[in-house]
Amino acid sequence: MSIQYSLRVSPRGDFLLGTSGLVLVLTLFLLLFPVQSSGKEKVVNPAPQTITHPLTDFADGKARHFQYKTPRGKTVRYFIVRSSDGVIRAAFDACDVCWPAGKGYYQEGDMMVCRNCGRKFPSNKVNVVTGGCNPAALNRQVTQTQVILQVKDILEGERYFNF
Numbered sequence: 001m002s003i004q005y006s007l008r009v010s011p012r013g014d015f016l017l018g019t020s021g022l023v024l025v026l027t028l029f030l031l032l033f034p035v036q037s038s039g040k041e042k043v044v045n046p047a048p049q050t051i052t053h054p055l056t057d058f059a060d061g062k063a064r065h066f067q068y069k070t071p072r073g074k075t076v077r078y079f080i081v082r083s084s085d086g087v088i089r090a091a092f093d094a095c096d097v098c099w100p101a102g103k104g105y106y107q108e109g110d111m112m113v114c115r116n117c118g119r120k121f122p123s124n125k126v127n128v129v130t131g132g133c134n135p136a137a138l139n140r141q142v143t144q145t146q147v148i149l150q151v152k153d154i155l156e157g158e159r160y161f162n163f
Contacts, residue, residue, distance in 0.1 A: 051154065053147045058082040063107040063123075065093060068154050076157050077104060078138050080147055083123035084110045088142045090149065091126050091135035094160035098133055102163050105135055136160060 057064060063081035070076060077093035093104035095114065103115035111120040112135055119133045127137045136157060141148040 049151050051149045051151060053080060053149075055088070055142065055145050055147060058088055058147070061110075061123075063105075063112065065104070068151075070155060070158055072158070074158050074161050076154050076161050078149075078154065078157065079105065079112075079135075080140070081107065081112070081123050081126065083126060085124045087124065088140065088147055089123065089126040090138040090140040090147070092138055092157040092160050093135075094157070095133045095136055096131055099136075099160040100163070102161070 051068065053064075053066075058080055059082065061082050061084070063079045065077060065079045068076045068078070078090060079093055080088065080090045083089050091105075091112075094102075098114055098116035101116040105112045105114055105121075107113070107123075108120070110123050112123060112126060113120050114133055117133055121129070121134055126135050127140075130137050138157060139150065139153040141150075
């Protein structure tokens, strides 16, 4: 008595076996011969390190308010104003005392007024007098055409907007 075994593979089985073999061969090939970089990859620019505002935006002496969204999702508010003595000044829209209220300042003539406590501060004292309810100073650089703020300086004000 003899027993014969027959291995029959269905067309579907042939396909799966062939595909598995191809995947194995390609994997071994890529392991032995890694793909080399062409040097033409897209370069993603890092986040800007400066924020610029045209100097002409402040010629009228009116405070302009701005917002900067931080990588952590906070919104830092600041303002820039040409003070009565002609100097471009910048400050966070917050102070050391009233910042938890999140109200900031508005301009009334030559004064910056705290929306929370109502105290008034002469525009020519912004960036000069600090602490208390004075607008928290923000470093800035002024060229003949631009007001330049360093993002790292703006990020230092994030603590005033942690509501």
